[in-house]
Amino acid sequence: MKNRSNPAAIQTFVLAGARAKGDALADGHGVPSKAHLKIAGRSMISRVLEALSGSQMTGEMTVIGLEGHQSLQAQEDWPPVRVITGAQGPAASVCKALDETDGLDAVLVTTCDHALLSPAIVDTFLDQFAVSDADLMVALARRETIEKSHPGTSRTYLRFGDGEYSSCNLFFLATPAARRVVEFWQSAEQDRKRPWRIAWRFGIIPALRILVGRPSLEQVFAIVSQRLGVQIRPIVLPYAEAAIDVDTVEDLKLVEQIVLKQNA
Numbered sequence: 001m002k003n004r005s006n007p008a009a010i011q012t013f014v015l016a017g018a019r020a021k022g023d024a025l026a027d028g029h030g031v032p033s034k035a036h037l038k039i040a041g042r043s044m045i046s047r048v049l050e051a052l053s054g055s056q057m058t059g060e061m062t063v064i065g066l067e068g069h070q071s072l073q074a075q076e077d078w079p080p081v082r083v084i085t086g087a088q089g090p091a092a093s094v095c096k097a098l099d100e101t102d103g104l105d106a107v108l109v110t111t112c113d114h115a116l117l118s119p120a121i122v123d124t125f126l127d128q129f130a131v132s133d134a135d136l137m138v139a140l141a142r143r144e145t146i147e148k149s150h151p152g153t154s155r156t157y158l159r160f161g162d163g164e165y166s167s168c169n170l171f172f173l174a175t176p177a178a179r180r181v182v183e184f185w186q187s188a189e190q191d192r193k194r195p196w197r198i199a200w201r202f203g204i205i206p207a208l209r210i211l212v213g214r215p216s217l218e219q220v221f222a223i224v225s226q227r228l229g230v231q232i233r234p235i236v237l238p239y240a241e242a243a244i245d246v247d248t249v250e251d252l253k254l255v256e257q258i259v260l261k262q263n264a
Contacts, residue, residue, distance in 0.1 A: 009059025010126065010172075011104060012052050013097050016045055016112035017065025017086035025248065032067035034246060035112035040259045044115040044246060045069075046076045053079040054119035057126045058108060062101065064093045066112070091186035098179060109171040115255050116241035125170050125235055125242075134233035136178040139170035140217070141243035142236060149240035153254060162216040165234075168242040177230050184228060 016035040018026065026034050035045035045066065052058050061079065063069065065086025072078070084100060086093035094109055101107075108126065110117065125139050143157055143164040157164040173179070215223070217234050225232045237243075246252050 051117040055122040113246040137172040139168035140165040166243040
């Protein structure tokens with residue numbers, strides 16, 4: 001691994017657009033997107049921005065695709081933020097934001113429904129850049145970590161030879177080469193809940209190595225890195241809350257319970 005300094009004031013993209021096919025949770029609450037949903041009296045997007053601004057390593061924040069942001073900003077005390085329109089899907093929105101941002105060396109990407117995000121989670125993740133040779137870092141949490149803190153919570157897990165992991169919706173594009181992965185993800189976005197179909201996009205031999213060989217987390221990322229010509233590193237976080245986003249009514253209730261407990 002290379003030993004390199006963390007870039008100062010890392011820019012951040014927060015994906016906050018509505019889904020093209022609609023979002024049952026947002027629709028059920030009569031809001032344009034999940035970003036508007038209130039948790040303990042404050043919108044999710046406000047909580048995400050507060051966590052990012054509290055990090056020691058982040059700088060300018062860009063919110064992508066958020067409708068009705070003027071009303072939220074008027075109601076809540078937001079830190080300085082830029083709001084831009086999104087594109088068709090998260091990956092396309094990231095590419096669009098990259099094109100519209102001058103002088104961008106590195107960017108942290110997260111989502112508006114990451115309501116339990118904290119400065120500690122952000123800093124722990126970004127600290128790994130100093131000892132990594134990655135072009136792209138992807139945050140994950142182990143199933144055991146999540147279920148130990150929040151037994152019974154339902155998450156989507158990816159199964160590898162050394163265990164099961166859930167995405168934490170944190171991605172650090174450390175070099176321009178990381179864009180290749182974003183563009184690949186754009187083509188595979190429709191299969192994000194079906195890992196076997198994503199694996200098949202790499203070709204028969206790599207797909208069989210992933211699907212039949214049951215490699216470890218590190219081995220799978222090595223296979224994907226080699227196929228895409230980009231160094232992608234998984235970063236396993238010790239925080240259960242890093243993997244709990246809000247997709248369902250049950251998620252919303254759980255997150256509010258956790259927030260109220262933290263504030264008690």
